Amino acid sequence: MDSRSRRRIGIAGAVAGVGAAGVGAAVGLRRLAVGRVRLRPDPDADEPFGTLRGEELTVLADDDLPLHVEIDGSDGAAADLTVVFCHGYTLAQDAWHYQRRDLRGLRMVFWDQRSHGRSGRDDPLHATIEQTGEDLYAVLTAAAPEGPVVLVGHSMGGMSIMALADRHPELFGGRVVGVALVNTSCGDLAELTLGLPLVLAKLVRPLAPRALRGLGRRADLVDRARGLGADLAFVVTRKMAFADKQVSPTVVDFLEQLIRATPIDVIAEFYPALAGHDKAAALEAMGRVPVLVLAGGKDRLTPAAHGRRIAEALPDAELVEVDEAGHVLPLEYPGVVTGGLRRLIARARPGREQPGHDESGRDEPGHGESGHNEERTA
Template sequence: MGKGRRVGLVGTVAGVGAAGIGAAVGLRHVAVGRVRLRPDPDADEPFGELRGRELTVEASDGLPLHVEVDGPDDAALTLVFSHGYTLNRHSWHYQRRDLRGSFRMVFWDQRSHGRSGRSDPTNATIEQTGDDLYAVIRATVRPDRPVVLVGHSMGGMSIMALADRHPELFERQVVGVAVANTSCGDMAELTLGLPLVLAKVVRPLAPRTLRGLGRRAELVERARGLGADLAFVVTRKMAFADRHVSPTVVDFLEQMIRATPIDVIAEFYPALMAHDKVACLDVLGRVPTLVLAGGEDRLTPAVHARRIAEALPDAELVEVEEAGHVLPLEYPGVVTGGLRRLIDRVRPEREEERTA
């Protein structure tokens, strides 16, 4: 394994447990009232408002994918960002804001998410999102220009699927990879922070529950709209670990999740649980890689990141001990700083310096 780094950050990990309906009434006053009233440095942050040049990319099955490009088409290096499950391109807000003007960047909505087209349920697979990423790269980056791939959660899995299905890209065009809060497999063993005995009971119920909710999508969507306070509490407890996280950031994340239809969530869930791309790590190992993990991540625990980093010969592992599942929003500086280091290692001008 390459360099290993563990980042200890000040803050107390918020207590996370199963959020029951009875507890929700009291929690609303604490987490929604008092938390939202405290000073919030991110209150005026223009979440969801950053825009680039828009284009539509056709996927292999004809589905329209929404893509936005920041930066000149003749840039020496392009970063392509793939977001996570139930999110959209705006989840990269801080990275887009802070790297804008320095690099050419491509952001896209994965199928059935954001402004991309609604997928046929049979194509709600990680293999297909890998092919979608391939279509996005071909449509937005010239074949002779290098690319750095950046993925969060399911976005990291899409990168692995791309490596599995199009390994030749990692020989001639992809020069670096950064993944955050992701996994190469064994997702079905997750406990979601529950005691192991309880997790073994809950795990088999989740697919059937989601399928049932998906069949009652209209009713569920109405209920989701009415339960904003409870959604705020659950999002804060499950996605974040730092108790000082901005309530505006929590709201922003919850809104992205709520904007994803429940039937889409149900359709992709089996693909995530069945995800197994250990074999593709040899392909990722051809390029420098940044692997980011949250020490309190309940959805893709840090052990998954360590497993990926250990399998790669040129990986930098950054583990933020007091972080949850959304590092790009919870600790954006750590993610952006890591990307800058990775870019510095792979940027074309450095390669020219080495060969001069």
């Protein structure tokens, strides 16, 4: 395999409009639009999102904050390798639903980042990427104390892995034998346009932290209002997080529920840490192991260029870019993510049988049994 092998995936379908103007225009017709979307055939309608559970473990961070951790395959199955999943900003471990479902047979660890999901509520001063890296170190120590580990991170979860590499580089090439970075960045997030014209983005960008801090100070009021605007939230989530217009309405609903469950003050507290994130130096440690980088061609939050930059800096990186995908590849094109993880594990542990692998060599489709995720190699 070429040490810098690259895949590009083309998915048929128009690209959904993203940006403040598009969202604003959708508000007036949201009930009609949402109704039409929800009437479509939905192969994921019966998917048991949020119900997959493992052996529960409470891990104390270095500041004694309780972190909620769950372990699948703790009965010793595939104990020669542990895969640790780190979710993204405003989400929780259940965002890895499809990977958790389809990689049964592996020993897997899932955890909720501080102030997210079922983990403890954080001191605002500790809402930093450096701290989430130390949290990941605590999770590894408690839930995967022995044997090789593959780390998988989406968005902020990928940044947590970079922070771990920055603070504990000795782990990489030793206990950590592989890394997957999904929809993430090693820095320069302060320059994002969020799909807006550059001139408008430059005007809006400085206002975002101040606006979020203001909302955070009225957290109770804002969170009550969020619960009332379900239709609007559906539209905004679909347009900002996904690019595939055929994405399952049930998947959109599930993602919106995860985001809504994250208090607005938590969102406000972590935003500056994301905007100021710069861990390019940490890539040197990760360069000691095989790395999978997955990017969405229509990702407005961590654009594909950020994934390309990471892959170019690593000597043994596979870059997979899904042309018409947004910021949540684990939910929008889960078969691409799961297939990539199988390849990564095969590179990290040659000769190891891959659980649930399709003997035809074709990765699982994206949703249900549709042919939604067929790959086209560039």
